[in-house]
Structure formats: C-alpha cells, structure tokens
Amino acid sequence: MSEEITAPARTVGPSPHITSKTTCTGIMLWVVAALAPSAIWAIISMGLVAVQLFAVSIVVALGTEWAWNAIARKPQTLRDGSALVTGLLLAMSLPPRTPWWMVAIGAFIAIALGKLIFGGLGHNLFNPALVGRAFVTLSWGGVLAGVQNRGWFATLADFSAEGFDTISGATRLGIAASDRAASGAYGFDLAAQYQPLLLKNLEGSLGEISAALLILGGLVLIIKGIIDWRIPAGYIGTMGLISWAFGSDPVFHVLAGGVMLGAFFMATDYVSSPMSKKGRLVYGVGCGLFNALGRFVGPMPESTTFAILFMNGLAPLIDRMTRPRVFGVVKTDEERA
Amino acid sequence: MATTGASLIGEGVCVGRSAFAGGVHPPGYKESTAGSAVQWAPVPARLVVPLSQHLGAPCAALVEKGDRVERGQLIGDVDAMVSAPIHSPVAGVVAEVGTTLTAGGQRVAAVVIEPDEVQDLDSFVAVPETGDDKARIRAAGIVGMGGATFPSTVKLSPPKGMTIETVILNGCECEPFLTCDHRLMLEEPDRVVAGAEKIREIIGARRVVIALEDNKPDAAAALRAIATGAVEVVELPTRYPQGAEKQLIYALLKKEVPHGKLPAATGALVHNVATAVAMVDALERGKPLTERIVTVTGAVARPGNYRVLIGTLVSDLIEYAGGFVGDVERVISGGPMTGMALGSLDVPITKGSSGIVALPRGVAAPAISDDQPCIRCGRCPDSCPMGLEPYILATFSGKRMWDAAAERHVIDCIECGVCSYVCPTNRPLLQLIRVGKSAAMSKGVK
Numbered sequence: 001m002s003e004e005i006t007a008p009a010r011t012v013g014p015s016p017h018i019t020s021k022t023t024c025t026g027i028m029l030w031v032v033a034a035l036a037p038s039a040i041w042a043i044i045s046m047g048l049v050a051v052q053l054f055a056v057s058i059v060v061a062l063g064t065e066w067a068w069n070a071i072a073r074k075p076q077t078l079r080d081g082s083a084l085v086t087g088l089l090l091a092m093s094l095p096p097r098t099p100w101w102m103v104a105i106g107a108f109i110a111i112a113l114g115k116l117i118f119g120g121l122g123h124n125l126f127n128p129a130l131v132g133r134a135f136v137t138l139s140w141g142g143v144l145a146g147v148q149n150r151g152w153f154a155t156l157a158d159f160s161a162e163g164f165d166t167i168s169g170a171t172r173l174g175i176a177a178s179d180r181a182a183s184g185a186y187g188f189d190l191a192a193q194y195q196p197l198l199l200k201n202l203e204g205s206l207g208e209i210s211a212a213l214l215i216l217g218g219l220v221l222i223i224k225g226i227i228d229w230r231i232p233a234g235y236i237g238t239m240g241l242i243s244w245a246f247g248s249d250p251v252f253h254v255l256a257g258g259v260m261l262g263a264f265f266m267a268t269d270y271v272s273s274p275m276s277k278k279g280r281l282v283y284g285v286g287c288g289l290f291n292a293l294g295r296f297v298g299p300m301p302e303s304t305t306f307a308i309l310f311m312n313g314l315a316p317l318i319d320r321m322t323r324p325r326v327f328g329v330v331k332t333d334e335e336r337a
Numbered sequence: 338m339a340t341t342g343a344s345l346i347g348e349g350v351c352v353g354r355s356a357f358a359g360g361v362h363p364p365g366y367k368e369s370t371a372g373s374a375v376q377w378a379p380v381p382a383r384l385v386v387p388l389s390q391h392l393g394a395p396c397a398a399l400v401e402k403g404d405r406v407e408r409g410q411l412i413g414d415v416d417a418m419v420s421a422p423i424h425s426p427v428a429g430v431v432a433e434v435g436t437t438l439t440a441g442g443q444r445v446a447a448v449v450i451e452p453d454e455v456q457d458l459d460s461f462v463a464v465p466e467t468g469d470d471k472a473r474i475r476a477a478g479i480v481g482m483g484g485a486t487f488p489s490t491v492k493l494s495p496p497k498g499m500t501i502e503t504v505i506l507n508g509c510e511c512e513p514f515l516t517c518d519h520r521l522m523l524e525e526p527d528r529v530v531a532g533a534e535k536i537r538e539i540i541g542a543r544r545v546v547i548a549l550e551d552n553k554p555d556a557a558a559a560l561r562a563i564a565t566g567a568v569e570v571v572e573l574p575t576r577y578p579q580g581a582e583k584q585l586i587y588a589l590l591k592k593e594v595p596h597g598k599l600p601a602a603t604g605a606l607v608h609n610v611a612t613a614v615a616m617v618d619a620l621e622r623g624k625p626l627t628e629r630i631v632t633v634t635g636a637v638a639r640p641g642n643y644r645v646l647i648g649t650l651v652s653d654l655i656e657y658a659g660g661f662v663g664d665v666e667r668v669i670s671g672g673p674m675t676g677m678a679l680g681s682l683d684v685p686i687t688k689g690s691s692g693i694v695a696l697p698r699g700v701a702a703p704a705i706s707d708d709q710p711c712i713r714c715g716r717c718p719d720s721c722p723m724g725l726e727p728y729i730l731a732t733f734s735g736k737r738m739w740d741a742a743a744e745r746h747v748i749d750c751i752e753c754g755v756c757s758y759v760c761p762t763n764r765p766l767l768q769l770i771r772v773g774k775s776a777a778m779s780k781g782v783k
Contacts, residue, residue, distance in 0.1 A: 010667060011704060012678040014768050016754030017669050018363060018513065019702040022761045024712055075708075082712075122710030122762075228715065270714040275726065277719065326746045327358070327583065327723040328596040 028081025034217030060107035061087030089129035092207030218264030234284020242292035258304035356588035384648030393419030409461030440670035463623030477619030483609035509580035512672025532613025635695035709762035727756035734773030
C-alpha cells in the first residue's frame with residue numbers, strides 16, 4: 001500500500017476528523033476568569049493581605065506541581081491550568097489574615113495530597129483545594145478561628161494601639177449560630193445582612209467578599225456550558241429549603257459563609273463530582289443537605305468544606321446509581337444491578 | 338414536532354434546541370458550497386469502477402480486458418440477496434480487470450475503463466423492464482447513497498410481520514461541509530418528492546416525511562411548494578447526528594428503535610434523498626446508478642457540488658476543483674465526523690461518496706494521543722446520542738475489559754464521533770470504543 005500514498009505529509013486517522021475548540025486549559029481559564037471579579041474586589045477592599053494570600057497560595061500550588069513532576073521525571077502539567085485554579089480557590093477559601101506559612105502548607109497539601117498522589121488531574125477523589133483547606137482547618141483551627149471570627153475589622157485592629165481585646169467581631173454566621181444555640185432566636189436582623197453579604201462583606205474568607213460577584217461568575221460558567229446548573233441549583237436550593245425548615249432565614253443562610261463559593265466553584269469541580277446529569281443533581285442536593293445539617297445541627301457553622309468533601313466521596317456511588325438510560329433499552333432489574 | 342428549549346448556548350453540549358437527546362452543533366462549514374449549483378465533473382481519462390461498492394457480497398466481473406462497454410451496461414453482478422450490480426458509467430473499452438484501493442483502505446476487484454473521446458451522458462443502456470419495482474431497483478444497482486451503501490432492495494423488503502407506517506426521506510445532511518443533498522433537494526425537488534411517493538407506494542406506508550435541518554430553508558421551501566398528499570416536509574433543529582437513522586426516527590416519531598432490533602420495529606423506514614431520486618430514475622427511465630453528486634470542499638481552489646461518474650479518481654476530482662490550497666492536513670471521503678481519511682488520492686468515487694473534504698491544518702483534529710487524562714467533565718455522557726458513557730467504555734476498551742464494556746452496552750455505539758469531538762483533553766474515545774465494540778461483536782454479544 002505504501003507505494004500508493006501520494007502525499008506523505010498528510011495524516012490519516014480514524015473519524016471524527018474535527019474536534020471542538022474546548023480545551024482543558026480553556027475551561028480552567030474560564031473558571032479563573034469567573035473568579036476574577038471576586039478576587040479583584042477582595043484585593044481592592046482588603047489590600048495587601050489579600051494579594052499576599054493569593055500570591056502565596058498560587059505560587060506554592062504551581063511550584064509543588066512543577067517540583068513533583070520534575071522529581072518524578074514526568075511531563076510538566078502546569079499548562080492544563082488546574083493547579084492555578086486550585087491555588088486560587090484555596091486562597092478564596094481562607095480568611096485574609098491566615099499566616100502565610102499556613103497558606104503555603106495548605107497549598108502544598110492541596111496539590112500533593114489532594115491531587116498528585118492519586119495520579120494527577122482526573123484521578124483525585126476529592127476537590128484538591130478543599131483537601132488543603134480541610135488540612136489547615138483541622139490543624140490550626142484555633143488560630144484560624146482567631147483570625148476569622150474577629151473579622152476583617154478586628155484584624156485591622158491588631159495594628160491599632162488599642163489592642164484587640166476590646167473588639168469581639170465574630171462573623172455574622174458565628175453570631176447567628178451562637179444566638180441560636182443560646183436562645184433559639186437571633187439577636188440581630190438577618191434580612192439587614194443581605195446587602196453587605198451580597199456586595200461587600202469583610203468577614204470570613206476572601207471568597208465571602210461578595211456573593212453577588214460569585215453568583216455572576218457562576219452564571220457565566222453555566223451559560224458557557226462549563227459547569228452544570230444542577231449542582232449549584234441543588235446545593236443552594238436544598239440549603240435554603242432546610243434553613244427555612246429550621247425556621248431560619250433561607251436567603252441569609254445561602255448568602256452567608258462559603259455556600260456560594262462552594263456551590264458554584266468547589267462542588268462543581270469536574271473530577272470529584274458525578275458524571276451523569278441526574279447524579280449531579282443528587283450530588284448538589286447532598287452538598288446542600290450536609291452543609292445545612294452541619295450549620296444547624298452540628299458544631300460547625302462553616303460546614304461547606306466537609307459537606308462537599310463528603311459528597312466527593314459519594315460521587316462514584318452516585319454515578320453507579322444514576323447511569324444514563326441507553327437509547328432503545330428498557331431497563332430491567334438485572335441490568336440495573 | 339421538535340422540542341424547543343433555550344437557544345443554543347456555548348457549544349451546545351449540554352443544552353440547546355434539539356429534537357433528540359445529546360448531540361452537538363459543530364460549525365457547518367457549508368457556506369462555500371451551499372450556493373453552488375450542481376455541475377458535471379468532466380469525464381476523466383480512465384475510470385476505476387470497484388466491483389464492491391455496497392455492504393454485502395462483492396460482484397464478479399462480467400467483462401474482460403479489451404471488451405467494449407456502453408454507458409449503463411452491466412459489468413458486474415452476483416447472485417446474492419444482499420448485493421447490488423455494477424454498471425459502466427461511460428461508453429469505452431475495458432483496459433483492465435484488476436484491483437483498486439477504496440476510500441476505506443480495502444483492496445477490491447475493479448474494472449478499469451478507458452472512455453471514448455465523445456460521450457453522450459444523456460443516453461444509457463436501460464435496465465430490463467422485467468419484474469416488479471423492487472427487482473428493477475436491484476437491477477439498477479441502487480444502494481443507500483448517504484454513505485452506508487446498504488442495497489436498497491433489501492431495505493424495501495421489511496421482515497415478515499413488520500408493517501411500515503412511515504417512510505422517512507433523510508435530507509438532514511447533518512455532517513459539516515457536505516451540501517450535496519441540500520443542492521439535490523433545492524434543484525430537483527420534484528424528483529425528491531416523486532421518490533418519496535414512489536417508496537411509500539412500494540412499501541405500502543401511510544405517510545412519508547421528507548426530513549431536513551432548519552439550516553436549509555430554501556430547500557425546505559422548494560420541497561413544500563411541490564409536496565402534496567401523503568408527503569410531508571419537516572424541518573428539524575440543526576444538530577449532529579440528526580441524520581443517524583435512530584436519532585432521525587426519534588426526532589420525527591418520538592419512538593426509540595429497541596436495542597437489537599431493526600428500525601422497522603418502530604414502523605419507520607429511512608432512505609436518503611439521493612437514493613430516492615436514484616430509485617425514481619431507475620423506475621421511470623430504467624436508469625442504472627452510474628453517477629452521483631459529490632461535494633468537493635475545504636481547502637480546494639474551486640469548492641462545489643459536482644455530478645461525478647462513479648469510478649472517477651479522487652485525484653482527478655481534486656484537480657478539476659482547482660487543486661489544494663494551502664496546508665491540507667487530511668483529505669476525507671464523506672463528512673469529517675464519520676468519513677474516512679484518505680491515505681491515497683488514487684481511489685475511486687463510489688456510490689456512497691457524498692463528499693471529498695480537504696481539511697486544512699488547524700481545522701483537522703490533532704493527531705491521536707492517549708497521554709491526556711479524562712478530567713471527568715461529563716461532556717461525553719451528556720452529548721452521547723445513545724445515552725452511553727463513552728469515558729468509561731473507552732477506559733474498559735483500553736484495559737481490554739471486554740465484558741465490562743459489553744455490559745455497559747458498547748455494542749449500541751453508533752460511532753457518530755460526538756464523544757471524541759467534545760472531549761476537552763482530546764482523548765481517543767471513539768477510537769477506543771470501536772476496539773471494544775468489535776471485541777464484543779466477535780464474542781457474539783447482541
């Protein structure tokens with residue numbers, strides 16, 4: 001046959017011969033772009049501490065992956081963009097005053113133990129950024145609560161002459177939780193918190209700066225077909241519903257804490273979420289359920305991280321239970337098994 | 338008839354207007370030929386006419402070297418149910434009875450004919466007027482011209498106990514680049530409608546639907562202006578693979594062809610529009626199938642729709658279309674989603690050749706490599722029109738886990754290529770699935 005090949009410069013191959021322009025790197029850069037308004041707004045509002053947090057997290061995340069590949073003599077994978085997203089997301093999930101070394105360790109754990117040890121992108125069971133955050137939270141919970149629960153204004157006060165004992169500025173969510181635990185009622189107006197939570201909130205983690213900007217970014221990703229609406233819809237819907245069932249304000253509870261960042265950017269991580277449409281809805285509902293239960297029943301008002309990590313672990317099971325129906329096949333019981 | 342939802346968003350992977358589940362909306366690339374009227378390609382210096390241009394038993398040559406043949410003369414036939422005879426496209430002399438490579442890469446027997454200097458393409462040796470309509474359609478060598486090349490007579494004889502309610506003429510042409518069916522419907526709507534009516538009559542169906550996508554409104558209008566009686570014209574939202582038999586039946590009738598059954602089980606019979614026109618030619622004029630419309634497009638100087646004699650070499654056709662322009666990476670016989678990349682351009686146009694597409698660098702998919710991971714984005718299961726999970730079928734096939742692949746219905750894959758098309762890490766999904774599918778078939782999985 002070789003004598004008949006008239007143009008050796010051309011290639012042959014099996015169909016299909018064209019491919020969509022969507023690439024892994026392109027998808028990751030869209031996620032970065034969707035997070036950018038929140039990140040930029042955080043930097044504008046908080047200044048240098050936010051820049052430092054982003055820089056440490058991203059540089060360590062990229063550096064860890066680069067070094068791992070270099071030591072293991074594997075092809076470099078930084079260009080797929082996933083380490084950048086992990087670094088960015090980890091930073092968004094931490095309070096601005098988190099000590100830099102804690103951020104660095106978190107980013108290292110996120111990439112090394114969250115992703116690379118499983119075999120790299122596509123093989124990790126859990127969302128790497130949340131693995132990093134969980135590690136930091138569990139290791140230095142007290143320190144983190146110290147910088148977090150006093151809120152941004154309180155940490156500013158660290159530098160003031162008055163010292164910080166005079167200010168006890170827990171986050172709205174923390175206050176709501178302790179109020180509820182103490183008396184079953186709230187000592188402040190939850191509805192009055194919508195506006196700061198939506199537009200400019202200097203408490204909690206960097207990513208809580210503005211729920212509105214996170215929603216905007218999330219909607220862009222949904223419209224671009226990058227994330228499936230079923231996960232955030234299931235998550236936020238369930239969260240709101242259960243908050244309402246517990247007699248609380250559903251709007252406050254979906255806007256406060258890490259719900260928006262979790263629902264649009266963490267739970268939607270491709271690798272650690274289910275593959276089927278039905279499965280993604282189930283998974284979103286599960287995230288919302290465990291997040292709400294953690295907030296209302298458990299000890300942690302900030303249960304987003306563990307709710308999503310728990311559902312990450314269930315994702316393969318959800319996939320097994322929600323296989324798509326094959327065209328032309330009527331499911332029988334033995335096929336379903 | 339079509340379900341309409343939100344307008345097409347993003348690449349249309351997860352959402353979009355659609356009459357069937359899954360699918361994609363790749364760029365059409367049809368602009369450069371959609372407006373070009375069909376014109377005859379010249380008679381080449383020699384024709385290489387393969388004796389197997391259909392699914393089924395190959396024909397045996399009925400002529401020898403040095404024999405004189407007339408246009409339309411029978412030159413190959415075989416006594417088999419699933420087969421279709423071969424006729425000489427020109428008047429000339431048999432130069433050789435040998436072999437040729439086909440677009441698919443197989444080597445098959447072929448009759449090489451040197452045409453006379455002067456050709457009268459309007460005259461031909463008519464097929465004998467014996468037997469019923471089905472016999473004459475067989476005698477004219479008509480096969481499915483959408484690319485499957487299944488002998489049409491066989492499809493016109495549904496198995497006992499099955500009644501065909503609806504005949505569907507497939508004018509979807511959902512493959513990017515191709516416009517041959519579009520031009521046929523636009524330029525000869527009367528013959529398309531006549532073909533529709535003829536098939537309905539032969540099969541005894543109640544209704545006949547000419548289906549096309551809404552990216553060909555001019556063709557739809559032309560057909561509607563003529564269609565009467567039982568012939569309906571339906572425009573479907575443009576989406577690949579609408580023209581796939583099972584998806585088209587579902588889009589129109591909302592019935593799924595049951596797993597392992599023939600499409601006839603839904604009471605539907607699908608024929609390509611060009612096949613229907615060829616049937617009318619055979620029945621009304623006794624004309625055998627010796628030429629077809631081929632879209633020559635992509636990176637060629639004069640893209641267009643050409644009426645090409647069967648046996649014309651692709652290299653001759655490309656030369657007539659002005660040759661390649663720029664950096665051509667792959668040359669495809671058929672459409673870019675399901676067609677075959679040509680290793681050699683010295684292969685003949687056959688009854689199933691709908692197009693020759695010269696894909697420039699940058700449009701052609703990158704070379705296959707398996708070094709990129711699956712990032713579990715969910716695009717392939719979301720867009721698989723058969724409801725399969727391509728990512729896991731490909732993994733099973735790659736690991737030679739044939740039983741696991743079979744258990745997940747690898748056999749139901751229609752090889753439309755949507756999974757490989759949408760994969761953001763360019764994993765060779767369909768390529769791996771084909772391996773698993775053929776392994777399952779060879780183990781007798783049904």
